[in-house]
Amino acid sequence: MTARSRSGPEMTAGNDDDELLPRGQRKQRTRDALIDAALQLMNEGRSFNSLGLREITRVAGVVPTSFYRHFKDTNELGLVLVEESGLTLRRMLREARRAGAPVKDMIRRSVRVYKAFVLANRLHFLFVAGERSGGSPVIRSAIRNEVDQFINEMTQDVRHLAIFPNLSPEALRRVCELVVNTMLHAATDVLDLPPGDDALAQAQEDNHVQQVRLIFLGASLWREEIERG
């Protein structure tokens, strides 16, 4: 599976330059339009499994029956969204790996990068954070798998950075799990924050930074044989 290429802020199926495209790509276009429509509706405050099939097709600029050419039902579209979001998460990890860990002010810089990434991928984080504990069981468990896998990969990356040589693999994973949970919840804060209020944004960032600092402080001083009791 490869990432979709978005064409604009409001994607509908009947674009101007779709006449000259081969059939496969045209199909992919309206498929993308359907997915984007679902994301767009969630961006307006709706939860995924309250979305209707007709509603999605309406926003996508397509007749309801077209939906079935691409998905069996809305749940199947949801699972595709989970997969896409998982790709986004892994892309974040990959970019972080490529950039390397900042040596000075590591945590604050990382939180800033994370926040920027969340805003740049607003819709996916909105979906993940929103449906992770909320919606239909099948989607929830799919998201859980995706996040679990993300935590595993992050654990590997952190291990190679050798920041916490004192931690066993299990303990290190636990630390990563804690950070991921904290930061996924932080994503909701970031996304809910109205833009323009710089002071509030700064206070929020400080809060997130210090929460991670606290976790890292605990992690750096953790001694397996003592704390495990």
Add this chain to the structure above:
Amino acid sequence: MTARSRSGPEMTAGNDDDELLPRGQRKQRTRDALIDAALQLMNEGRSFNSLGLREITRVAGVVPTSFYRHFKDTNELGLVLVEESGLTLRRMLREARRAGAPVKDMIRRSVRVYKAFVLANRLHFLFVAGERSGGSPVIRSAIRNEVDQFINEMTQDVRHLAIFPNLSPEALRRVCELVVNTMLHAATDVLDLPPGDDALAQAQEDNHVQQVRLIFLGASLWREEIERG
């Protein structure tokens, strides 16, 4: 506002012994039946704002129009649910206060008590954990207020326990916020866990215990002037 008294696992409006009740109490009965119906539907895996008015009244054993005698719309019922859940949270805090902090094995014991409380109040935690990041904006923000207030009260309680004399009020609140977020997410784990699998439950408990231990370790060693940079 006082807590409702539930009458059974499946509460409907047309109970057997409602003939001899005064009108006010009878009204309260069907109101409770509506609230319980919504909770019951969520317990079956539905998210709140996908619930329909008719659906709720059907489960409550009442005709759809009766709904309007008690709530303006489903959202208003949701806000009542938020308030109820807030009461449950505060009740937990009150009970913990009364029992006092366990001196030995504090964290593990506390996690066990918490887990028991979550299971005993399954529906409220399911609602809070599920709608905290998911559903309609108005309910989400109402829950956020409730949780914020809970964090504040918990901060006061922890302050009086004098566990972290090194922390400023702001830092202590941050620690509580971290613990609450972690434990609210843990509630989802607990509620999703299929019963009977003792080994998995034990592993899950260990995980939660060690996450809190890690936070507490960090908190106990936090030095304001050093870490705030």
Add this chain to the structure above:
DNA sequence: TCGGTTGGTGGACGTATGTTCACTGATGAA
């Protein structure tokens, strides 16, 4: 005892939904 108040009923309405079906017109391989 009376009569207003009130919680619950049943029917009806317009509208929205998910799903079906036959159809169309362009695509792309033969």
Add this chain to the structure above:
DNA sequence: TTCATCAGTGAACATACGTCCACCAACCGA
């Protein structure tokens, strides 16, 4: 050029929804 394939169409369906209305029966203060 021919022709099967197939993404998208439009009409129709049964069903569900939220909301309105008139009505009823029981409660409860007068």
